[in-house]
Amino acid sequence: MSEDIQISVRTLVEYVFKSGSIDARFRSQTAMIDGTRIHQKIQKTYQEGDQKEVYLSTEIHYEGLSFLIDGRCDGILFQDDKIIIDEIKSFSQPLDQLEPEGYPVHWAQAKMYAYIVAMDRELEEIDVQLTYVHVETEEKKSLTQKYTFPELKGFAMEVIQGYAPYAKLLHDHRKKRDQSCKELSFPFKTYRNGQRKLAGAVYKTIVDQKNLFARAPTGIGKTISTLFPAMKAIGEGQLNRVFYLTAKTITRTSAEEAFARMGSSGLCTKTVTITAKDKVCFQEETNCQKEYCEFANGYYDRINEAILDILSNENQLTREVIESYARKHKVCPFEYSIDLAYSVDAIICDYNYIFDPRVSLKRLLEEHKKSTALLVDEAHNLVDRGREMFSASLNKEPFLQLKKDFKGVNQAIYDTASKMNAWFIKMKKMNENQKEFVLEHLEESFLEQTRQFAMTAEQVLQLETSPLLLEIYFKVNQFLKIAELLDEHYVIYAEKDRNDLKIKLFCINPSSLLRQMGKGYRAKIFFSATLSPMPYYQDILGGSEGDYSLSIPSPFNEEQVDVLIKPLSTRYRDRERTRDEIIDVIQSLLKKRPGNHLIFFPSYQYLLAVYDQFKQIDGDTQTLIQEAGMTEKEREDFLAAFKPDQTETLLGFAVLGGIFSEGVDLIGDRLNGVIVIGVGLPQLCFERNLIKEHFARQEKNGYDYAYIYPGINKVLQAGGRLIRSEQDHGTIVLVDDRFLQRQYQQLLPSEWRQFTII
Incomplete structure (x- = not known):
């Protein structure tokens, strides 16, 4: 029995015939709109009886596979007793720069349409026409060839032969993948408290084609609890692809580790991690032109072989793996990762590849979206990122x-x-x-x-x-x-x-645009330890009536964490006055509970002021400080200093909402205490006040939306660095008198509410 492979005419011929180099020189931003306009203008000149935008499909059997090929032909023209297939191409360069014979990929597309029409209508021969039109002058140049049906049939078989190795590789892999997903067991001996509940909710959301907002505490193992059910859904035929979307590099590593663990438990999936172009570029200066970059020059001549090679030999296409194969085949690592994204089962990447209208993966067709789930990690970050994406x-x-x-x-x-x-x-x-x-x-x-x-x-x-x-x-x-x-x-x-x-x-409110950009996907799962208060995040992240929501209590005992509150004012006007007391709090904690500690400040300026004074008083304690614009290596070195079983005390100074307050795992004795200075309120500014006024006009609490909720989120994220496993113990010190106010108390996790005032 032959197996079905669905593919569009355009995708098929581009795979086989696309050639040449990446060229990121200037290209008109209006090319797509101009192309549509040109097509419509030419189609208006067709005679009565001519047909435009004709849907065509056929089936070709080859080596046990059945290729279902379809597409829309620009025009079928009837002149005298001839039938002409018309393929319209807009051209932004002067027409005298056009290749005299046209381009092979354009001829291939037109000839595939001609083959389908000739076969359907039992024609012995048919004319094929390429109509090139200049987007500005609308000057036109037509190239016409006559083909017999045997010629077109032979050509169609050649195209399928060129595509078949790739199709067969994907087809064989997907059979193995589906079987391995079906048989996959949870890759840990037991579920942590709450993990099974989260995994079950994710699976149900995918099956029911819904959206889920899940608040799951830090340390529960959210990554595996969302990816495992998504893989099971692939095995049951509910999904074909998963996007794991993150805001930070560090959380991408967690997803890679989860796939590696499931791989060692028998899972057979292909995953790709997309890294930003400027980070993976092999050249000193990112200039994607063939004259400047050997990896851009002739990219399309080598890319098919590079894709077949990596997919035949690797399952986890991490940054390091992609760079290695990119050097081997001399292809651009960034474009390589984007091209691989259309062949793999899971894509680990930044939010913007789905939600940002400037960079989203445009080639992910609507029908593919229906079998794709979005797993949005640390979803609280999508609020400000959404504002950023849709502003200019x-x-x-x-x-x-x-x-x-x-x-x-x-x-x-x-x-x-x-x-x-x-x-x-x-x-x-x-x-x-x-x-x-x-x-x-x-x-x-x-x-x-x-x-x-x-x-x-x-x-x-x-x-x-x-x-x-x-x-x-x-x-x-x-x-x-x-x-x-x-x-x-x-x-x-x-x-x-x-x-x-x-x-x-x-x-100000990205909700409707986030909803629009996420439209068409089978399921969207928004999850974070700090999706609190839930109604706020459902509202601002584009939730709809009928969405599922889930709040999982912490799996850890209250005895694992001591919460202390020091009621001092850390408001801007009082910072100098209360600085001595803050240093007393720090010294007292280090004396009573030596070990590794992180202290988080609402601003870098405030951090430096306390740090300088602390060093003058206590020059012996080993300290680290978060610097502005740290490289990845410097960040890794900062975290590596937090070693278990250290005899000396270590104090790391960091910024609330910064690189060390989220997605950082310092398990066991690597972190013994966290001090949070202030309630994390964003700085009073014109923009934040606009947010406040906007939501107040909608009869919501504007101050909460603009200041309190984003602020407390940073506090919860920073505190969440402490307890990461059942064995962890530690101390959280919250320094600010506002932590004793009812509106802040309500936003703290239940396990933090058994506190001691110091």
Whole structure:
């Protein structure tokens, strides 16, 4: 019995015929829109009786596999007694730069459509036409070839032969994968308290095609509790692919370790970890052009072999594995990881590959989404990340600089940059006495001016290189894209900084856009130790009525942690006054409970002030300090210093909400105590106040949404570094009088509420 493999005509021919180099030189941002417009314009010239956007499909059997191939043909034309297959391609370069014979990949697509039509209509021969159209001038060039049915049949079989090794590899792997997922047992001897409940809820969510918001305490083993049921769902045919989405590199490592553990228990899955381009680039400067990079030059000529090689020999495609094979096959490691993402069972990557409209994995087709689940780790981070993804800003200064740079060089850029600069000057004058101010709306004349700038820049960039113009062009395009999303969830504001003025389209509530970007996936599981209060996160992360929610109590005993509260004021105005008492608290803890401790501060400035004074009083205690902009190696060294069974006390100074307050596992004696200074409130600022006012207008508690909930989340994350297993014991000291207030008390975990006031 043959097995079915579904594939689109375009994907099939691109796999077999795509060639050449990666070229990240300037490309028009409007190419896709122009392409659609050009297609529609050409199709309007078709004669009566001609057909456009015709859905075609066929089945080809080859070596025990059955290939179900489909796609939409641009046009089937009927002229005299001839049938012509028309494939339209928009072209941004001048048409005289077009290859005289056209491009093999374009001919291949058209010929596959011709084969299907000729077979369906029992034609002996058929004409194939490539219509190239210049996106701006709309100048047209057509290339036509006549083919007999035997020629087309032979060609179709050649294409299938070229694709078959890859198809067979995936097909054989998926059979093994499904069987191993079915047989997979939980890879630990026992479930921790709450783990089985979480795993069961994740599985039910996938089966029921729902969304789940899960608050599961730190140390429960959330990664394995979400990935294990997802793998079981693959084995039952409920899923074909899983995205494990994270905000930080350190949590990606946890997912890799979970897959390795399940692999040693018999699981056979292919996973890829996508690392940011600038981190994996082999060159000193990231410049994706064939002249500058041997890994970009000829990339598409080598990529199929590189993919077959790595998939034949490896299951876990981590950063190190990808880099090794990328060097072997001389391919760009970043593009390699993206191409592999479409072949594997699980993708470990940043949130932005799914939610950010600028970088999401566009080729993941709608029908693939239906069999894909999203596991969103540390989901509390998605609130601010969502705001960031859906916001955009423009500054005055770069337009002034462009005006200077292009004066007497290019009149068109000089004129459009001058107009943009003049608009910013007008704004400044109209609001002379305000540092920040809100705009009710964006004038259509300003948006038109901005579009005009983008179009002018586009024309210039196709002919010459200007790093500043390119940078501003991309910023302007992003701004225009976000401007189309403006609704009641946005505030438009301006902010002055000396001579500069910034205008920002600020997405205050990312809920509807997060919901939209996550649409179509079979299930979404949002989980975190600090998804509290739950209604707030369900609201702001785009939850809907009918979503599932789950709160799991801590699996650890209250006796494992001593919670102490020191009621001091850490408010900005009191910090100098209470600094001596804070140092007394630190010294008292270190004296009574020596060992490894972390102390978290609400700001780096505050940290330095206490650190300097502490070192003057106590020069003997070994200390570490979180530096701004630490490299991965420096971060690893910082954590490695927290060794078990140390005879000397170690005190690490770190920032609340920073790299060491989340996703860090210091098990057992590696960490004996955590001190949290303050309630973590974000700094009072214009933007936070806009958030407060926005939610207050919706009859919600604006201050909680803008300040208290994000603040307490940082406190809970920092405290959560302490108890990571059933054997851990330690002390948490909360330094702030507000921890004794009812509104803060309610937000603390139940195991922290048995506290001692010191």
